[in-house]
């Protein structure tokens with residue numbers, strides 16, 4: 001019986017159901033289908049619990065509608081009726097994973113993202129003087145980090161940095177003071193242990209790319225980003241086996257500047273593993289990867305961190321970040337076309353299902369291919385307001401399920417590279 005569901009069926013036999021109508025942890029008693037081009041393919045048989053993982057997978061594949069056979073219309077309507085009765089209260093506020101989302105909390109969360117900058121505690125040695133205030137970030141709150149500050153200012157016997165379990169932030173208006181402070185740490189770290197250097201380089205890159213995101217037209221911003229990328233490339237070439245220290249995971253939230261920095265680091269490391277020369281390839285690849293999401297600064301920040309599913313209209317606006325980023329860089333800066341490749345192509349897929357142009361196969365360049373793998377890997381392994389982070393293993397198994405979208409050789413190299421890094425990390429513990 002089920003067999004005949006697979007394969008091409010007439011569109012008239014199915015009706016679309018927006019994903020948000022299928023409630024997490026419910027058990028729909030009808031089959032669910034997905035549409036692939038003009039075919040309807042059985043996605044989930046009836047009476048299987050629709051768990052978080054299913055929702056995450058669909059969302060990561062940018063699927064926002066499922067289909068139900070018209071024969072099951074009555075079953076579907078009864079299901080919706082039950083859901084409405086049982087969940088009327090939270091229905092209007094259901095976040096993507098079905099968790100309750102309070103609009104006031106959402107507003108506070110956005111305020112924090114707009115007004116604070118996340119910093120790495122590894123920058124702070126006990127007893128160091130700082131002329132800015134530090135805060136702890138706790139979900140939708142920021143609290144003065146008094147105990148942390150007292151360790152900075154007061155006499156302290158430890159000589160290693162202390163690691164608070166909470167994310168540390170500074171106010172945006174203190175960014176210049178923090179930048180000067182990081183510069184001092186960076187100068188001190190040069191020639192020191194690679195881990196210290198990595199942390200300082202990472203902090204510096206986060207600041208410069210954040211400035212570019214705030215004003216992508218600024219020539220000074222691009223110049224400083226280019227310099228920061230140059231230092232990262234040097235570091236990765238000198239420390240090929242320990243570049244992973246640049247990827248130190250901090251915090252739980254998604255910040256475009258942290259993501260940009262991660263995509264740059266992974267891309268350069270992957271390019272290095274593939275044997276690309278430093279000049280101009282690695283430097284251009286690194287700069288393009290750092291700038292790849294610059295167009296996000298032109299999309300409403302409320303959309304980027306919206307704790308819920310994007311509507312079709314919102315998703316369209318979100319997709320515009322590619323073209324807007326590319327156009328702005330092209331118009332205001334004289335950058336080689338190769339640098340712009342990760343910007344233009346990081347959401348394209350070899351199968352032609354990507355955006356903005358639905359490019360296929362050889363239309364997608366080497367830098368586009370590298371950045372598309374790295375971009376999705378970093379997105380999957382970062383926690384978002386609507387989903388838990390995937391472990392590296394889960395992210396790689398997800399990528400291998402959709403491997404036709406990516407360059408096989410590059411994906412294999414990426415897996416090998418991550419495997420080596422993880423081995424090293426485990427050995428170091």
Ligand SMILES: [Fe+2]
Nearest residue numbers: 292293346347
């Ligand atoms: Fe993007």
Ligand SMILES: [Fe+2]
Nearest residue numbers: 259292293375
């Ligand atoms: Fe991205």
